Amino acid sequence: MPINTRYFITALLVVILSIPGYAQKYNCDNIPDSLTQNAHAIVRLDSTRIEIRNNEFTKYVTYVITVRSEKGDEFASFAEDYDSYSHFYRLNAVLYDKDGKEIQKKSRSDFNDISTFGISNTFLQDDRYKIFDFQYRTYPYTVKYEYEKKYKSVFFLPTWQAQGDAGIAVEKAVLEVNFPYDNRIRYKCVNFREHDNSYLSKSFTATQECKWVFTNMKAFEYQPYSRTFQLQKPFIQLSVKKISLENYEGTTSTWNGFGKFFYNLNKDKDILSAQSIKQVEALTKDVTDEKKKVEILYKYLQKNTRYVLNSRGILGWQSIAAEKVHESGYGDCKGLSNYMKAMLKATGIKSYQTLVYAGDKLTNVMDVDFPTNSFNHVILCVPLEKDTVWLECTSNVFPAGYLGAFTHDRNVLILTEDGGQIAKTPAYDKSDSYLDRNISLNVDFEKPVQNIIWKSDYAGDMAEDLLNTAANKAQKAFEESVSASAPYKNFKLKTIALEHAVQLKNTPVIKEVAEYEVEHLITETKSRYLLSLPIMSVGLPDIETESVRTAPFIFPSGMKINYNYTIAYPNTVVPENIPKAIVLNYPFGSYVYQPELSGNKITFHIAFLINDGTYDADQYANYLKFYKTAISNTKQITLSFLKK
């Protein structure tokens, strides 16, 4: 063959093989079998490279995922936020079929760009999202996203996870971080023991690099109520020693330094004008007890301000001036807690803004050994001589000293002039948070409508929803809200009355008396009447897994609910087949179902108790039995009465 022809054929082959349609890289047949078990999707490549220069950093990401079924679709859609401190420079997406052949290609202009504007209690916010979804549903398929995102401050260094979620296998995940010599990164590798990984460190003249590589991570099933997925799989926390945000600088190698940075960010925002101070002083002029002063000022805050989020730019991290909150009557958690702090300061009481992660306790635990920005909320700590009063300044209903379920019993960071100090918020147990309900019904089989009276005591976090609804809705709208949660179908809420109190540990208590008129509880046959009385569900933790349980299960907080039914019936009937009693007792909780017949009354005592704690996987079978018995047995009370 002449040389020219050979060269021509070679060149032709090179051209043909480089055509995208012939790329085999993302062919789904190339996925190792071990990665397809239990996997709704497989990450073919998750590559993140972070380059830190001065106080800024750029993130370069390539993310390729193969979706095998509808359960994996959500992981193939793109949603990434940005704001005034970050910006996308490059963004594209590619869709491949099962053979790895490119079907569609999209550029940045094809991505939707949406703001979060419109939520009722936000005002100014600069958060936006880039979102995209091919909405391709022929399985399997592969999508690739590539983007470059620049951040104006190392304050926003992310935590990186090697495996994004349960049901997702990972073929390869890589994190590389390139940082300057004079501002080295700090990192903490968590849960690394079980997985393949390699760590390389190279030195260059001006910069250094760290790299971690993970390969062939199998999908696993998240077992409910175990440690959250994020806390079980390997992740890397990143931070740098020196940070700055706008004109504020600090060091974050200790929690003390981290707290000092935030303290300085908010310093001198707690100043009120002379006139405002006079107004505040007038509120507490005859009061000497400090705790009483706190209560009075807290009530004033609750009555005269409302929550409005303002997180534009630096206001996402810095409190708005107290005087502005005083003038406008609104603020967010930072603004309101700072305003409360300013009012207390005006009466000579010292208090401290406190950073906290608000929400599920299991999801995000403050790492006392590794300072990072893991907070999303601010409360106020008021240390008095005999007591510390914690204030949730965004609530217009909580008693002073009560922190809601979303911030209690966790580590927090108090911001003082000497730096950050770790403390723990109060915990509440079943003696503080419970529901006791007495339900009575005098059955009249001649009438289509039955009257049912509820007398309930809600305490602690059980009372929170009702507190909020009762205070913030007009009466009729409140009644509609209560009706929406009743277990009946064809009914009317006739009356409802509430009485408020505060018990020990400052927890709220509500006594509620409600009367319902309910239809279709009774069906009549030739020889009997059937009463089917629905019971309100209690929300027992559902920890059922598809596979064998291996992880311990955790109940972060306890639960105590008692229902006592009294059903009176006329002499014209005789009850038959009274259900049998059930009593289950385990370390994690107990369930009691106790029917009793006495005179012309049938009573049911139904009690649910969950004990907070961590329980080994070998308790799972017992819990499942406990759960299924409690749930299926407590959907409704069904009684039959023979006609005499």
Place this chain on the structure above:
Amino acid sequence: MKKNNFNAAILFAILFFLCPFISMGQIKPDLDNQTTLIHYLSMKEHPEHPEASAFYIHDIVEQNIGIYFYDTELNIDVALKVFKANDAQEYAKLILPKFSNRTRLVNLKVTTYNLENGVVQTKELNKKALQDAEIGKNQSVQLLNAANLKDGSIIRFQIVIKDAQYIQDFNFQKELPVEYASFELTALKKKKIDIKTSVKMPFKEFRDIDAFNQSSLPSIALIYPQNRHITYKWVRRNISPFIKEAFASEQPLEHVKVNFTVNEVEEFKKVYESSLKNATWDEYNKRLYDTAFSYAFAKSDFLYQHLPPIIGQDTDSFQIAKHLFKYVQDSFATVPQHWANNFQDLIKNKKATAPDLNLLLCALFRHAGLSSDLVYVSTNRKSPLSPDTVQKKDTEIAVRVVINNVSYLCNPAVKDLPFGYLPYRYYNGYARLINKTGGAIMLSPELAKNRSEVEVNISPADTVNNKFKISFRKSFGIYYSIGERAEYKKDALSYKDFYKKILARFYPNLEISNYTLKVDHLDNMDQSFTITAEAEIEMGDNAPMLFLDPFLQKIYNGENPFQKINNRSTEVEMDFCLNLNYIFRFKLNDALTVEELPSKSSLQYSNPATIQYTQNAHYNAPTNTVEIRYNYDIVPVAYLPEEVKDLNAFYTALMKATNQKLLLNKK
């Protein structure tokens, strides 16, 4: 002296008790009057709508239009009384567009009033409080949040804007109660204006401005000519909030729409529409056949050549029609405006208006040798076509094709219905054919029928362990299938879970295992979307008698849809003809015997029946099987609001019937 004091006391008592009523019926709430202001600040709830977290004291828009339509001055004065601040946060926000260079925000005042210890406290914000924000891509706005909003506050927005486009639509009705709403427009007399109003109480018209201003009637209108100008003003008082009522198809907000005739197109439209008033249907048919729709009926070599790849090798007329319909339905996007000069352009651009798509389909049918016409329908049950008058408003074009003497109607612009089906709202009576000769056809509501079938079968799986197999199969019918397909595609997991909960209705202590849900015809619109839920079940307790709920498919989920029987304002309209057949079969094992069956039931609403329900149950001893059936039929008629009480009673009886239990004894 005593008598005078007593009379004064009575007068005071009368005034005190009448005050709430005086202020509710007053000419216009005047918040600049201190007494009125304090009265509103003292209110604890709205007298007629105590559920409202706030209400509009007044909602006033006045606009003056000069020579050009951008030569305007707009005055807005809106005041809200807020009972619950946290529930009414949305109303404290003011969002204004970022005006162009021409348009100017001349004045802005946002005032919050509070009553503290009997004294009115005021907080005012002006233009300087506005902050810029971007709410969308290239969408900039100006924002302001009212200060000092608390429970009981009044917020007042006073805005003056110059040289903006005039406001064409004004809603008197909102989602909150409105005490006083007015819309005023002053323009040059020579401008031609088209006005449309929709209100529950007709306006009483005034020409005398003084009489108008002194009237406290709930619904008044003013037409007031002056030298070169004319003023139009509409006032509504005490408007209830908009609440969407069950089974109410058309519920527009009370509103007024104004439209100035601005150019030749508008003029032409008006002339054209007025000419229609005098035309007969035959004349209109000829006009459309000869001109606007002519190319649906003309021969085209292009279309002949275009057919073969669509039809393929099929020779069956019905299949050919389906291929052509699917081709037009799937290949072209429906757009509101698109100018295509001919079918070549239309096909090349892959998009067209709805009428053009129907013309294309009709033309393709005809070129394929099928007999086809266009059909002219009303899409509004409240304004069906009349044989006596040509109507243009609320109409659409569809296609009819006749195969083996059977007519099939379709509209390829509607993407979620199969061949042979039109949207149910088209079936409202008289319709017209558009072809060479014209003519009428009847699209009666009974033709838009949704037939659903549900079949439940339970049989022993394992006699030793008292386990049963259950199968719940539901075929949704053509119209319900549209929504069900969308729900399943949106979230298949929740959808599957929903039907597991349906199975769980059978018995409170039911243990369900090996649950699966299969769907059929998810993408095949020619067939009803069908689901089959299967599982193994066990009655998981030791009760000697089982009270089972055999009605797994409940009408309206077991809830009476007409529980609210007071103050209904709209007619009740069912969407389409519905027929639901339910069969429940339970083959017992040897351990169970029948104690009692649900009783027979037969219910009918009105005569002839527009709603019917029949229910039967029997036990077949030879096969040891319990069989329960019900049939539920409705015809889509409209019921007056007052009939809600009777409908409530009917459905109460129906709920009672389906609330019955199947009682079995354990041997």
